[in-house]
Amino acid sequence: MRTAYLDNNATTAIAPEVREAMEPYFAAEYFNPSSAYERAMPAAQAIKKARETVAGFLGGVDPSEILFTSCATESLNAALYGAVRANPARRHVVTTAVEHPAVLEICKDLARSDLDVTFLPVDRSGNLDLRTFIRALRPDTLIVAVMHANNETGVIFPVEELARIAKETDPAILFLTDATQTAGKLPLDLRGTMSHVDLLAFSGHKLHAPKGVGALFVRRGAPLRPFMIGGHQEGGRRAGTENVPYIAGLARAVELAWADHVATEARIRRLRDRLEAGLLASVPCVEVNGQGAARLPNTLNISVHFIEGEGILYQLNSHGIWASSGSACTSGSLEPSHVLRAMQVPFTAIHGSVRLSLGRYNSDGDVEHTLEVFPRVVANLRRLSPYWDPARDRPRPEAEAMLQGA
Numbered sequence: 287m288r289t290a291y292l293d294n295n296a297t298t299a300i301a302p303e304v305r306e307a308m309e310p311y312f313a314a315e316y317f318n319p320s321s322a323y324e325r326a327m328p329a330a331q332a333i334k335k336a337r338e339t340v341a342g343f344l345g346g347v348d349p350s351e352i353l354f355t356s357c358a359t360e361s362l363n364a365a366l367y368g369a370v371r372a373n374p375a376r377r378h379v380v381t382t383a384v385e386h387p388a389v390l391e392i393c394k395d396l397a398r399s400d401l402d403v404t405f406l407p408v409d410r411s412g413n414l415d416l417r418t419f420i421r422a423l424r425p426d427t428l429i430v431a432v433m434h435a436n437n438e439t440g441v442i443f444p445v446e447e448l449a450r451i452a453k454e455t456d457p458a459i460l461f462l463t464d465a466t467q468t469a470g471k472l473p474l475d476l477r478g479t480m481s482h483v484d485l486l487a488f489s490g491h492k493l494h495a496p497k498g499v500g501a502l503f504v505r506r507g508a509p510l511r512p513f514m515i516g517g518h519q520e521g522g523r524r525a526g527t528e529n530v531p532y533i534a535g536l537a538r539a540v541e542l543a544w545a546d547h548v549a550t551e552a553r554i555r556r557l558r559d560r561l562e563a564g565l566l567a568s569v570p571c572v573e574v575n576g577q578g579a580a581r582l583p584n585t586l587n588i589s590v591h592f593i594e595g596e597g598i599l600y601q602l603n604s605h606g607i608w609a610s611s612g613s614a615c616t617s618g619s620l621e622p623s624h625v626l627r628a629m630q631v632p633f634t635a636i637h638g639s640v641r642l643s644l645g646r647y648n649s650d651g652d653v654e655h656t657l658e659v660f661p662r663v664v665a666n667l668r669r670l671s672p673y674w675d676p677a678r679d680r681p682r683p684e685a686e687a688m689l690q691g692a
């Protein structure tokens with residue numbers, strides 16, 4: 287059966303070059319990088335080199351500003367709880383209503399432990415309002431946590447500008463961005479356009495490194511209490527024997543991502559645009575979530591009115607097409623996505639959302655297969671929908687009225 291992996295925002299395949307770079311540290315170079323004898327030197331060297339590579343990838347920051355972690359979630363926990371513990375006098379946090387749970391749930395936890403948290407709303411396209419952001423900043427604001435791009439819709443936030451505004455308002459405000467969906471896709475220039483960002487997190491497995499490794503950039507001087515203690519590793523800021531093979535893999539992955547990112551991005555964008563235009567042309571009553579906003583070139587979040595996204599995914603799966611429906615499927619609940627709810631996607635469409643996310647290993651064939659299967663899947667499901675008139679391939683009149691009101 288022909289298959290198409292269209293869930294690259296969930297995770298990516300490990301690149302063969304990455305596997306190759308990791309291999310020696312599983313085998314001959316298994317030593318503890320902290321050991322004092324010469325034979326352990328290659329392991330220590332691999333970490334040093336990886337730190338330099340990631341520092342270069344982030345715009346040439348100082349290698350000492352890079353911490354290796356186990357994933358973006360750990361990096362975000364370390365950043366947020368570390369900032370709160372280091373700055374007890376400041377009690378206000380600003381974030382957005384559409385963050386990944388790795389930030390959202392921490393912020394809810396902070397709100398429960400008597401910090402004040404502002405969750406910024408987004409508009410129908412998924413954009414933030416700059417004036418609302420400026421009004422949210424307060425004299426006791428400790429940290430702003432705004433994602434670089436949304437994992438469900440691909441909508442990109444202007445974190446460069448938000449960070450600049452926050453610093454101009456009060457240089458002591460820390461600015462954290464979750465760059466998990468942008469690392470390897472968009473430039474992360476922490477000495478240039480992102481020079482006002484203090485903290486940046488990402489995960490290896492979104493850019494063809496394995497799951498279980500991530501990084502946190504901490505700008506020199508940013509006050510942060512270590513989140514994991516109990517060892518001297520990572521300058522005492524993240525204890526625990528380093529995962530040498532995975533760190534070497536992460537460094538190789540960022541090298542690969544950056545080596546050809548312009549050509550790869552253009553190719554992926556062309557595939558995504560072809561998919562998007564094809565689906566809009568062949569499936570009636572659909573909308574693109576995030577339409578009108580700046581979006582990642584690889585992501586298409588499409589809502590199909592009057593049917594369930596889970597049903598679409600199930601049937602796509604039986605045709606070898608692997609996609610996701612955002613947060614609902616990962617949580618195993620039937621609750622619609624918090625991101626789409628924040629965007630006020632109408633109720634006729636919010637349950638029918640599907641996220642198709644492409645990556646460097648996708649081809650025109652994957653797009654053609656999906657364009658062939660998706661409209662048939664939707665037509666089959668709509669035949670069962672009380673709102674749909676299959677004879678006219680349109681909503682029934684009462685459902686049309688719901689659409690007008692939507």
Ligand code: PLP
Pocket residue numbers: 295296357358359360386388433435436437464466467489491
């Ligand atoms: N932040 C964003 C935007 C994500 O998309 C994800 C994963 O989907 C995470 C954080 C968490 O990444 P991890 O599970 O690798 O810690």
